[in-house]
Amino acid sequence: MHSKKIPDKLRYNRTLSIAQKFILEQNINRLPVDPFKLTARIDLPIVSASEYAMAMNCSFQHVIRDIIKSNDGTAKCVDNMQFIIYNERVASKGRIRWTLLHEIGHVRLGHLIDFEETRVQRAGLTKTEYEVLEKEADCFASRVLAPPIVLEALKVDNATRLITLCGLSRLAAENRYKDFSAKLNKRRFPDLLEIKIERNFHDFIHKKYCVICGHSFVIENAKYCPICGKKRVYWGDGKMIYSGYELDDKSKAKVCPRCENEETSLDGEHCIICGSHLVNRCTNDDNENNHSYEPCGILLPGNARYCYKCGSQSTFLSNKILRRWSESQADEQVASTHDNFGDIPF
Incomplete structure (x- = not known):
């Protein structure tokens, strides 16, 4: 039953909270957001103006002028x-x-559904009421x-970054960036919902690719490519995924790469059958890149030829368990991960 009074100003905290909970409920974890997939998941029917015109046996112009009453879209509630x-x-897709x-x-x-007056159209609403609801939706x-x-x-x-990152139009990107930058210096510590959202977006935020070998990976604060060891790492999607060995949480191979012994969960870092070293870590030996750094010896992923922190060789490369990336590149799985609109019915 419609009973609530339309607010006289934007309910910012309420709107923000509902938006944050929506992101988490729908498990949104990358940008740009695909609205068509969202409406399918939340069981919210969406029809184009052409489809609606055909269903109602009227003209496209009638739908735009008399149903939507704008050049963009509308939400309606019938029965x-x-x-x-x-x-x-x-x-504009954005x-x-x-x-x-x-x-x-x-x-x-x-x-x-909350208000007597509204079908989210100008009819039945004062100018102020309409603008408040529009501001909340925006x-x-x-x-x-x-x-x-x-962000x-x-x-x-x-703002240009928002166009490519979020798939916004130029105008929307400029307005969003203006609002974001104005609030940035006033931000306090993130609240619990923001922390959860950042955790949801972890892989998206920390995804990287190497322009030398094309490797695509997710490692926080990586300075060097773990495959070729070069310091040409940038945020984004790569084209190559290099295979390696499955490791446990201590970077120890679950199966010996040399003799395929599966009893590797025992204490120690060497295979009990062939004696191979089973742990992939930084060797602190930088003969190739000649960088000046503090020794780190960090544990590394199962396909890492180099340390992503200092650029040194990994034990798997040093011990020839892994081949150099240039030698194994032809055998690797190619995985295109570039963002596009190919699966969005715009």
């Missing part, structure tokens, strides 16, 4: 069923993305499409 209609002919999250925001914030969309804790972790410092 207690909520759904979204959007203009698929909008040229604008469509924003429109859909904006309308999802209206639904998740209860705008369609706030929801901005926090889901570009979560501040993720901060990735050190986003311009």
Whole structure:
């Protein structure tokens, strides 16, 4: 039953909390957010203006002018069923993305069911009431499409980065960055929901690739590529995944790489059958790169030829358990991970 009074100003804390909980509930863990997959998961029907026109036996122009009443989209509630209609002919994919999250925001914030006056259209609403609900939906969309804790972790410092990172239109990116940068210096310690969101986005935040060997990996604070040892590591997706050996939590091979002995869980770092060293760690020996560093000896992943912290050889490379990346490259699995819109029905 519609009974609540429309607020006279943006309920920022409530809107932010609902957006954060939505990110966690839907397990959103990478950008850009795909609104079509979201609406499918939350069982929220979404139809294009053309599809709606065909179903209602009316013109596309009628849907835009009299149903949506804008050039973008609308959320509606008919017989207690909520759904979204959007203009698929909008040229900007970023604008469509924003429109859909904006309308999802209206639904998740209860705008369609909480108030007597609203169907989230101008009819029945004063200008002030309409603008308040629009601001709340925009706030929801901005926090889901570009979560501040993720932008901060990735050190986003311009609007152009938001276009490529979050899939926003130029205007939306500029507005989002203006709001984000204004609040950045006023931010306190992250709250519990933000900490959970950052944890959800861990692999996305820390993904890296090497421009030399193309290796794609996720390691926090990596300075060197663990495959080729070069200091040409950047944030993003690579094209190559190099195979290695399965290790336990102490970087010890679960199966001996040389004799395939499976009894490796005993104390010690050497195979009890052939004597091979089973632990992959930094050797602190940097004969190739000649870097100046403090010895580290950290444990390394099962495919690491080099230490990602200091660039030294790994024990697996030094002991010839792993071949050099250039020798094994032809045998490796190619895995394209570049972001694209190939699976998004824009």
